[in-house]
Amino acid sequence: MIGLPAVIDGMLSGLMGAMMGAMLGDMLAITRPDSIIKIVALIVTMMLLLVLYMTEDLVRKQSSAATVFVLKHPYLVLFILAILFKGLELSGAIIEGK
16 A cells, blocks of 8 residues: 555655756756756756656556645646746846847
8 A cells, every 4th residue: 555655755756856957957057048058957847747747647546545636737737837937038038138
């Protein structure tokens, strides 16, 4: 039996991995602000979110108890993140006057 501790552990591991990927992307963007680095940071974050979704899906299939899952629609979350990412990138260019 999997249980709630395994579900919590899987969710926290995925979220921590996503935060580490985002922090790595931010550190790279601070040192060398290239659009390629920003795109790589977005792709890494998307991949980590998909890993979180697959982990939650696997735990949900193996557990019999009713549990709450964060990512019911992972591709919608990834699409929203991509839109926010591009919007923030464009707003930064507008603010800087480029």
